[in-house]
Amino acid sequence: MIRLSYWVTPILAGTVWLATLLALLLYWAVSEDYIQYSSMNDGQQIAYISDIGASDLKPLFVTGCVLTTVFLDISFAADRWLRHKGRLAPNTTTGEKVLSGLSIGFAIIGTVGLILLSIFDTVWQPNLHNIFLLLFIAGYVISAIFICWEYQRLGKHYREHRILRLSFWIKLTFVIVEVLLAVAFVACTFTRNSNAGAVLEWVIAFIFSFYVFSFYVDLYPAAATKHAPHQLRAKQQQQDQQDQQDQEKQVGAAVAPAPTMRLTRGDGAAPASRYVAAGEMEEGGSSDATLDGNATSGGAPSFEAARVAHGRRSGSRSRAMASNF
Structure with a gap:
């Protein structure tokens, strides 16, 4: 029996993003028959995502960007919450919690960039569109770096959880590939090699969808721990309860009345x-x-x-x- 849990949110986010990209690409290739939009440069034969998104499908593009980023941010927050509650391998140090917070913060920056680049399209606000595009890429790449760092530290502490190492390598691969592609994309943009830049943009976008799906690997174990918190968290809770009981006993002994002196002879009271x-x-x-x-x-x-x-x-x-x- 399939247990619906937090792992649904990255599946929804990745599905929405992938469906948006395919809808834009098929619309331009099938319905528009590879039309050249007004925002395309001379000699450009392959349309950028933003070129198609600024056309009649702009409402679809904006909606897809908003839904994708909202569900993805929920996935980031769910990962942090589940580790705090002990349903996933909990963070063991303050540094890991800081890394998790930084990954969420830069993911929000990437969210803002993606939503705004879909609103300020390349036809009417090209400069703002390019700024928000860089904000989107940089935000999610830096966020992925921090979450990789967190998972690397978690994997060293919980060596029995292979899924942490798997997620680490998936996200590290995403970071390396996306950084290399982003550098090549920026180089093509500044050299006005529009066709190569358009291809790189589509490749970056499709790889991003697989990065979104990778959070399924992180959140799926929580489906089996709904009523059974993580072992270390349970032990920590038991230790906290024991410490609280010991403290209450100490406080009770401190406020107990001092014994009164009884003047007796032998065993009987005088x-x-x-x-x-x-x-x-x-x-x-x-x-x-x-x-x-x-x-x-x-x-x-x-x-x-x-x-x-x-x-x-x-x-x-x-x-x-x-x-x-």
Whole structure:
């Protein structure tokens, strides 16, 4: 049974982009019979994507660019979110999180460039169109570099996840190929080699669709971890819960009331009446029986009374001995 999950977004983005490119190319080749548009240079026989996109199919071109970039940006955000939640191999360092954020940021820059180049077409605003075209290419290439860097670090930490290395090599291949083609495209543009430049633009655009599809490889494992977070994330959550419980125990021990001192003799609690004789002695109101240690409370002699009586007897003997001298 197929589980629909976040991997659907790159499939949608790549399908929309590929369908837009094929629609433009087939429209120019079949319906228009290789017509030469007004935006094409003299001697140019192959139309640029922007030449066809500035014609009657401009609404289709704009819609395709918007949908492609929106779904692709959702894929970038989904990758970051799923790693944060532990449904994909989570980031282990702050550096990996920074690389992920940079890849999302430059992808947004590429999104802005692609949408604006489709709006400011090459017929009415050629200079703005070229600026946004460079912004689109540079944004997504730099974004791919950062995400390759992130996956390379993840692959070193999670060597058991071969899919991370596979995704890394796919994206690294895209970066190398697209950079070389982009350099050649810019060179053809400045040398006014329009036919070669047009071919390179179409090749770059089609390769970009495969780059978009590559995010399926990254997001598909999340379909199997909807109810089972990543092992390391689960362990981290258990450790956090244990640390929280230990902290609560420490706080509870710190605020617990100090034990009260119990004045006892032996195993039983000493009743207050056993200390009455001592209180009477201090007040000068004790009786001779108390002083002789014979006062009892519930049949038990008073320790304080016995101590005082012993002291008086010792004093009496001392006075008797003194009188003999």
